[in-house]
Amino acid sequence: MKAPIMKTLLAATVSMTLAMSAQAADTIKLGVAGAHSGDLASYGLPTVNAVKLVTDEVNAKGGIDGKQIELLIEDDVCKPEVATNTATKLVSEGADVVIGHICSGATKAALPIYTSADILVVSPSATSPELTQSGDYPNFARTIAADDVQAKTIVDFALDELGVSKIAIIHDKGDYGKGLAEFAQAYLQSKGIEEVLFEGVTPGAVDYSAIVRKIDRSDAEAVIYGGYHPEASKIVKQMRKKRMDTAFLSDDGVKDDTFIKVAGKDAEGVYATGPRDNTTNPVTIAAREAHKAAYGDDPGAFYDNAYAAALAVVAALENAGSTDLDALKKAMQENTVDTPVGTISFAENGDAVGVGFTMYQVKDGAYVQAK
Amino acid sequence: MDYFVELFFSGLTRGSIYALIALGYTMVYGIIGLINFAHGEIYMIGAFTSFVVASVLSIMGLPLLAIIVLAGLAAAIWASAYGYTIEKIAYKPLRNAPRLSPLISAIGMSIFLQNYVLLAQTSNFLPFPELIPDFEFLEPIAHIIGTTDIVILLTTAVSMIALLILIKFTRMGKAMRATAQDKTMARLVGINVDRVISNTFIVGSALAAIGGMLIASHVGQINFYIGFIAGIKAFTAAVLGGIGSIPGAVLGGFILGLTESFATGYVSSDYEDVFAFSLLVLILLFKPAGLLGKSSIEKV
Structure with a gap:
């Protein structure tokens, strides 16, 4: 399975390299890096599809300021040690902007190479908080919420x-x-604010009444639970059995209909965060239909985020009028873009503003947006 | 003080859950010296059976008490059938094999049953109906002990006493004790050893199934994997109390449950398993046969 994909990719790369030399400097070179083969290929390939769809459309309309966008697609198999090679290759091929990488580990390994070359990198899926918060990578932006956004x-x-x-x-x-x-x-x-209790429970235990009593004794007004729905429903049920009306807030591991089914009437009033609902967003619908028309099936993981990254990059190139890193960053921070993940702009540190989580509450047996 | 009482009762509930399952481990071990690792799965099958039966009966609109009794009966019978069959398929052919063989066979049976239920039913968690209603008169102490906790405690106590009576005062009990002491000799005096062993599996499985139903009703959810963790903890309880001893299994269950509850309450729930298993190691260091176990000389 691996070999044919690698061969196709190699062929694609070679043909693109040839094309590049033929067209000379009249193109904008957009790198696409991520896992395109191996175990995690399903995370990376939807991004390639998304970027192709967006750039094809831009190119069909005459490109950006008359320049066509040319893709440089490189595989990093989500491995940090391969990602550094991928990055070096993209830099030496003259990529102006890179969309990728897919995995946080690979992204972190590759970033210093792009940073020293002043190339803008926009990842659709790397969620490690330090990528933006450390301040080490001024050239990095992403169209997905960082891991800690949910907790916040x-x-x-x-x-x-x-x-x-x-x-x-x-x-x-x-x-x-x-x-x-x-x-x-x-x-x-x-x-x-100091929390009144911070403790871990053993998943799968037959009974959580001891920890529930401890919560009761701590006089907590709210419980924040990090984990999945089987334990959450047991804890909530036992809290209600003890006649505690403490608020229960949790994460998208709990924002699952199974939770409501299992916890039944005790699920009422429970809060859980989940990704913003974009299913009625016209841009999202158009992006998904474009994928269906071009490839005949539904898009895979991070497709919306990748489509958003491609749109954001195209918008930044148009607004900045150059491929200079500072100009691009300025354009991304100052302008908003309508994307499949919502209307977004970018913060100083590269995190997308407007992408993220929103709070849901169980009401009458279904999750509805809280507030 | 209130907090202590609350933790005590929560430990007691947890302990009786372990004890109910531990009884099956200890009975089988007492008779044929085998650790029946598939016992946790019998408990899980019991919970699933009562789930199916209770769901069907509640659609038919039967009163709650009838549902509990019928679901419990169905679970006990169905799980006993499984227990009986497992013994015939996986353990009986290996009765004269080295000790390790039936043990491996038991682990294999456990994995098989888990995956069988996973494939035949679902991998999802299923909501278990609340079979035991909250009694009005318990409302003032609902924060200390609920109706389900009381029912579980009583069931454990009744099961233990009934088992003791069965073993001490009935013909079948006498046959069981004889088989436990010496299989060959029991056979010589006319005891049908195979039937005694089958009976042991049937009784143990029925208890586990009823436990499964009560516990599932207590926590409100089941899936194919619930037998594994409950089984491991119950096995620990049986060893702690002295495997082979029936009061030992119940005592071991309570000690384990109380230790976990107090460890969570006064130290941290991160360490509940650490405390539980440290206690096991300590007890086994000083009493290698468990608290109430008889240290016997290995027959070679």
């Missing part, structure tokens, strides 16, 4: 909308749940 959304909602100050943070000791709980804790402390 939950904490902000608890503090501002629910007006609580005593918060217990519970997690399931897993990568996802504990990570979220730790982000929530750090963010809460940065606001000068």
Whole structure:
């Protein structure tokens, strides 16, 4: 399976290199890097499709300031050690802007190479918070929310909308749940609030009444839970059994209809964050239909984010009128773009403003947007 | 003080859940010296059976009490059939094999049953109906102990006493004790050893199935994997109390449940397993046969 894909890619790269030399400098070179083969190819290939669709449309309309966009597609198989080679290759081929990489690890490995070459990199899917927050990569932007955005959304909602100050943070000791709980804790402390309880529970245990009692005793007004729905529904059920009406806030691992089905009437009033709903956004519908028309099936993972990244890059190139990094960044921060993930612009650190999570609440057996 | 009482009762509930399942482990071990790792799966199958039956009956609009009784009966019978069949398929042919063989066979059976239910039913969590209603008169102490907790506690106590009576005072119990002491000798005096072993599996499986129904109703959800963790904890409880001893299994269950509950309450739930298993190691260091187990000389 691997070999044919590699061969096709190689062929594509070679043909593109030939095309490049033929067309000389009259094109804008857009690198597309990510996993295009191997285990994680399903994360990377939708991005290639999205970028192709957007650039084909731009090129058909005469390009940007008369320049056609030319794609340089490179595979990094989501491996950091390969990603550095991919980046070096793209830089030496003269890429002006890069869309990618897909995985956080590979992105982090490749970024210093682009940074030293002053090339703008826009990732559709790398969610590691430090990529934007460390300040080490001024040339980096992304069209997906960072991992800690969800925790911030939950904490902000608890503090501002629910007006609580005593918060217990519970997690399931897993990568996802504990990570979220730790982000929530750090963010809460940065606001000068100490949580009343921070503990992990064992997933799959037969009974959570001891921890539920501990929450009760801590006088918490709200519980923030990091983890998935099976434990969340057990904890919520036992809280209600103990006649506690403490607010329960959780993450998109709980924003699942199974949670409502299993927790039944006890699910009512539970808050959970989830990605913004874009299914009625005309840009999203158009992007997905374009994919269906071109490839005959529904788009895969991160397609919307990748489509948004491509649109943002095209808009920035048009507004800036050059491929200079500072001009591009300025254009991205000053202008908004309508994309499949919503109307977005970019913050100073490269995170997209307008992409992210929103709070849902269970009402009458369904999740509805809270507020 | 209130907090202590609350933690005590929550530990007691958890402990009786472990004890109900541990009884099956300890009975089988007492008779044929085998750790029946598929026992946790029997518990899970019991929970699934009662789920199906209770769902159907509640659609038919039967009163709650009838649903509990019929679902419990159906679960006990169905799970007993599984227990009986497992013994015949996986353990009986290996009765004279080295000790390790039936153990591996048991682990294989456990994995098989998990995946069988996964394929035949679903991998999703299913909402289990609340079979035990909240009694009005318990409302003032609902924050300390709920109706389900009381039902689980009582069921465990009743099961333990009934089992003790069965073993001490009935013909079948006498046959069981004889088989446990010496299989060959029991056979010589005319006891049908195979039937005694089958009976043990049937009784143990029925108990696990009823436990499965009660616990599923307590936590409100089931899936194909619930038997594994519950089984491991119950096995720990059985070893702690002295595997082979029936009061030992119940004592072990309570000690394990209370330790976990107090560890969560006074230290941190991050360490509940650490405390539980440290306690197991400590007890086994000083009493290698468990709290109530008889240390016997290995027959070679």
